[in-house]
Amino acid sequence: MNKKIILILFISIFSNDSLSQSKEEPIVLNTETGDIHGTLSISDPSKITPIVLIIAGSGPTDRNGNNPMMTNNSLKMLAESLAEKGISSLRFDKRGIGKSKNSGTKESNLRFEHYINDVKQWCNFIKKDNRFGDLIVLGHSEGSLIGMVASQEKQVDKFISLAGTGFPAGDILRKQLKDQPPLVLEMSAPIIEKLEKGETVENAPEMLYALFRPSVQPYLISWFKYNPQLEIAKLNIPILIVQGTTDIQVNVEDAEKLSESNQKAKKIIIENMNHILKESEAERTKNIQTYSNPKLALKEELIPVLVNFINEH
Template identity: 60%
Template sequence: MKIRNLLLVFSLLVTSLLCAQEESEVELNTETGTLKGSLVIPEAEAKFPVVLIIPGSGPTDRNGNNPMMSNNSLQMLAKGLAEQGIASLRIDKRGIAASGSAVSKEEDLRFETYIDDVVGWAMKLRNDPRFSELIIAGHSEGSLIGMIASERVKAEKFISLAGTGRPAADILREQLSSQPPGVTLMTNPILDSLEMGRTVDNVNPMLNALFRPSVQPYLISWFKYDPAEEIAKLDCPVLILQGTTDIQVQVEDAEFMAAVNPNFRKEILEGMNHVLKEAPADRMENLKTYNDPTLPLKEGLLNILVSFIHQNK
């Protein structure tokens, strides 16, 4: 019995050592302000890969949360990777959370600004001697930002997590189509104008959350990118990961991106939603998971990510 107890204690000790990790705040200084993020380092003697995690659209922070929801999905992702010997850097985008002061005026922000910021973060990681390779992983809108940055810095691997495979204006049209007809009668002409690079002066106040004048230059800069075209430029290993109960991005989006290169790896997780959690297809029940930080990541997600990161090593 004593020997068995000693073996159990030893096993728990080994597991603890393997899962040991250190998290620290890191900064990236830019001409217009300081950006901040969390670097998670596993305890290891040798070099290890590092994943740069880019959050999705809107005021989503480094942990996958925003003022209206808290699910800690990206924080859980970083912790899970560290337990498998993989470092990660998850960032607050310019203008969001701890990087909030790096934007003085919303009307000055462009999609290219986010790309440049990710390139800056990537080069910071590239120059760190602790890391063996650089992987960029973008969630939702962060997928498009990440794939463009990956091409610029020649990342060793790229991961798309619930990323759209069509231009953003098409996605917005699809999402708005579920609204009453009167809404789409107002929004479609605005989207048409922004796609042509023209701002709209008279926006109904009820649409300000999406189309306020100060955000329109950003939307114009975002709408001109087609994810399927951008991901086709990558010649590194690519993983495209999508869930079947995602109510924001469709499985077809993953298929659009995967179709451009037969060497891209596509994984569809049954029952995973947009915040990378197990969720039913029912919209209201699905949305409840967006605000449940105790719910773990979808089972099998981390295994797929770790397998991809460690391939060809």
């Protein structure tokens, strides 16, 4: 065998070893109401690595950052990028979503605490696995609030808020309804106020029924009572707050409010990064187009920021 063939063979073997270092495997969390399915990305099976628990945002968003209406693979790309940098991760379909669909409860029985308790269980699950070192909880969008409440448990080493809101859900809903005809906010305001007090509302107006139907009101009550500024203030661990300037769903002001609420927090603002962590203009139509482009890479500056924080001692 000549030297050239030996060199090619060596490169081939070396490359295959490099590629096979990281691996993904399905993982299941058993709960009282059914199984929650996730993906465990192990950066290097031969080493003890930090692990990031990735929590998806609101609505039918799955473990990869996608929903039935759009595919962008933002959270899948996040996990893969972290694995390349020596950091393992676990991402999962929330109860009622994707492969975890059968773990969903009746809408009238669902509470925000279900999501929080699921994350706590995942944290306990991970901490029992001696393949991993530091546990970092990363919540994206609504997942930020879920994560910061769950991270008040002792087993979490660090917390990352990625495009997380800085205001209670009731305030966010009022702000969103301001974009509707004035009558909509006028009719909604007293309902929101009552729900914030923990009281249900009978006979919601027909035009607002989808938003305030009786079966969803208990969930809204459970969600409205959490103020991100108060919850993040309870954390006594290293905190990273990351926000993009072209996010049309969450503003830089949200990141500032979170940062002001806890002196331990480090705030990073990334120019021209939108809500799905991709580069985008602020113009709404062009921004939303990125939500359905799985080929568009994550914003270049994001991963170094996360890796630096995760590896800090």
